[in-house]
Amino acid sequence: MSIRPPIRTLRSADFEPLPQHSAAPLLVRPSRSYWQDAWIRLKANRRALISLYIVIAMLLFAVVGPLVWRVDPAAQDVDQISVGPGADRRAFVIGPWETWDGETVDAAFTAQQDENQGLRLAAAPVTQGVRLMWPEIPGAVTYRLYRSHFAAVDVTALGIPIADFAEGARRAYEDRLDLQARQYFYSVTGFDREGQRLEDFLTLEVEVQRVITLAEIASKQLPVDVESLQPGDLVMLAAHPLGTDYLGRDMLARLMAGARVSLFIGLLAPLLFVGFGVIYGATAGFIGGRVDQYMMRFADFVVALPFLLFMILFQVVFGIGPGESGIVPMMIALVLLSWPSTARLVRGQILQIREEAYISAARLLGGSHFYLIFRHMIPNTLGVILVTLTFAVPSAIFTEAFLSFIGMGVAPPTASWGSMSNEALKTMLTHPHELFFPALMISITVLAFNLLGDGLRDALDARMRGRD
Amino acid sequence: MWKYVLKRLLQGVITVWFIATATFIAMHNVPGDPLSGERATNEVIRANLEARYGLDRPILEQYFIYLGNMLRGDFGMSFTQQNREVNDIIREHFPVSATLGILAITFAALGGILWGALTSLYRNRLPDYIIMFVVILCISVPSFVFAALGQLALVNLNALFGTSILPVAGWGTVSHMILPALVLGLGTMAYLTRLMRSSMLEVMNADYVRTAKAKGLTPARIFTHHQLRNAVLPVVTVLGPAIAAITTGGFVVELVFAIPGLGRYFVQAVQQLDYTVIMGTTVFYGAFLVFMVILVDIVYGWIDPRVRLK
DSSP, rough: OOOOOOOOOGGGGGGSSOOOOOOOOOOOOOOOOHHHHHHHHHHHHHHHHHHHHHHHHHHHHHHTTTHHHHHHOBOOOTTSSSSOOOOOOOOOOEEEEEEEEEOOOOOOTTTOOTTSSSSESSSSBBBBBBBEOOOOOTTTTTTEEEEEEEOOSSSSSSOEEEEEEETTTTTTEEEEEEEOEEEEEEEEEEEOOOOOOEEEEEEEEEOOOOOOOOHHHHTTTTOOGGGGOTTTEEEEEEOTTTOBTTTTTBBBHHHHHHHHHHHHHHHHHHHHHHHHHHHHHHHHHHHHHHHHHHHHHHHHHHHSHHHHHHHHHHHHTTTTTTTOEEEHHHHHHHHHHHHHHHHHHHHHHHHEEEEEEEEHHHHTTTOOOIIIIIIIIHHHHHHHHHHHHHHHHHHHHHHHEEETTTOOOSSTTTTOOHHHHHHGGGTTTTTHHHHHHHHHHHHHHHHHHHHHHHHHHHHOOHHHHHHH | OHHHHHHHHHHHHHHHHHHHHHHHHHHHHHOOOTTTTTTTHHHHHHHHHHHHHTTTTTTHHHHHHHHHHHHOOOOOOOOOSTOHHHHHHHHHHHHHHHHHHHHHHHHHHOOOOOOHHHHHHHTSHHHHHHHHHHHHHHHOHHHHHHHHHHHHHHHHHHHHHHHHOSSSSOOHHHHHHHHHHHHHHHHHHHHHHHHHHHHHHHHHTTTHHHHHHHHHHOHHHIIIIIIHHHHHHHHHHHHHHHHHHHHHHHHHHHHTTTOHHHHHHHHHHHHOOOOOHHHHHHHHHHHHHHHHHHHHHHHHHHOOOOHHHO
């Protein structure tokens, strides 16, 4: 006898959903897009984030800077030539300056001097003029006056001769040659009847004081009330926070103007050539076959052109006309020569993507070629393109600086960081700040873009992550 | 192997032809013409001068004459310096640039390999951080700044010791070459250090390194015979472009250190619009660089058979 279980009749209650259990904790991350993910990764990279801030700061410096610091970068301040940052800019007000007759002596001033001193001052030395006089040197018939920045220790090294005095001429001279508020050493030597230089020389250390006449104050439009000023008052000359260059132009204003030029070239040129390279490479990769081969062969030839040589050559070909800054020829040359590397890269990417299943799917659904390229292929290479773009910026800035430095870049008076460095090279030993600031700007910008590029590559390109 | 060499050489010849043609087209589109300077004031004089330089012929004929001359290695006469052949200029000034370039590339390659290997050994420790910081700095500072700074430092050093340790500028003796070569090679060295470091890190954990360890080789032997040899390969590949970068980077160094090299001459010729010198030096430099790259490729193909078989 078999025991059969009773057949259970199913009731409708059996089909009721079970009561909701307290489900297992939900282990699903919020869905993030590729770009959100990349942004989070980039934010975690402190080096890249700081670089990003620096890049933004540089852009603000170039764009907003000239609106805040309203000084004409081409205006010359002849009272302050090659002054360093934070230099003394006080000037004493004096009345109109008259040429010296060689005899009148400021008795109040000369009383302070030693009577027996050889070379003497006839009045307080000021930037308007230094009045010198000296006694007869035994055996001397004619005299020569020198000026130097260094103390005279030997008769053969007295500095630059500034005046010769014939026999019987008055032994007095007013030096008005480009005087700056600084220390000078004047020396005078005598020559005998045969024209032989005597061994003896007289020398004098002079600390020149900066003065400004009332007429000059009026013409310079300094922010002071000219009417109320008296001779002997102190006025402040125009401020130059970072000093001036060898022509007395404001460094800060020129750095800002230079930032505009350098960043304009550094950003726009890569945008143009990367854009062209993307289209070229995408076309070649998409069409493939013989066309691809010919297109890439041509790109190989362009790569083989010696870059800087042809940059210089194209600069000449596209010519800098009078009144032009030379920015446009440089852009054209950069774009003509730089596109192939992007084109190669994008082509390689497209060749890979072409075989992906989603492209086949899109093709089956009837997507046009245009749609496939612009909706699927280029967006999927965008990460790589963005990284290329970031690394193209420093190299474009370098190229601009290089060309301007060898004198083949932007034409003066247009300021760029490279041309400023070029001009500063001549005065590097005496006024290093003129080279320091533009060089610093180039270096910081290039550094920031390089580090940002590293960060972007880590954030965007999964395969390259962790490499240097 | 020979097939590979032949193929690369043929590519090189076509590339040089492309460079020559591009130069020809570019120079023909320069605003003005070689005679617009001083002498050709009169129509007759102008016609005579054009006939002398062959500028009255049709452009295609000029092009073929130009190509023929290039093939025979005749770059013509200078326009601004009378009776001076472009060949003479190249012969006189190129050895200077080449010496400087060879010194710089040697320094850059040796330094790059050394520093790169060193940083990879000390990965994520203090020496690595210090060297990589210096490397990033060297990549970000333009070469003319290094040239200027080097010169400035030398001036101060010489003043400090009271004698001339190294000359500040000029050319002639070995001591003249040291500082310019260092400055010229610095950027490339930094770049190669980075490359060497990442390629070393990749090799570090390769299977053959593990096998070598398992065999019981000493770490030193693994480093020199297994890691270094394999890691150097990518460095060799970029030597070609690095030579190009160093050669053209030489313009700045030659300018700053007053070295009578071909680069400085080229810049000067461009400023004076000396047509034949510009064309001659461009094609010469171009050919030189192309064949240097090919040479590096062939050497690479010889070292690493995978390349030539591909």
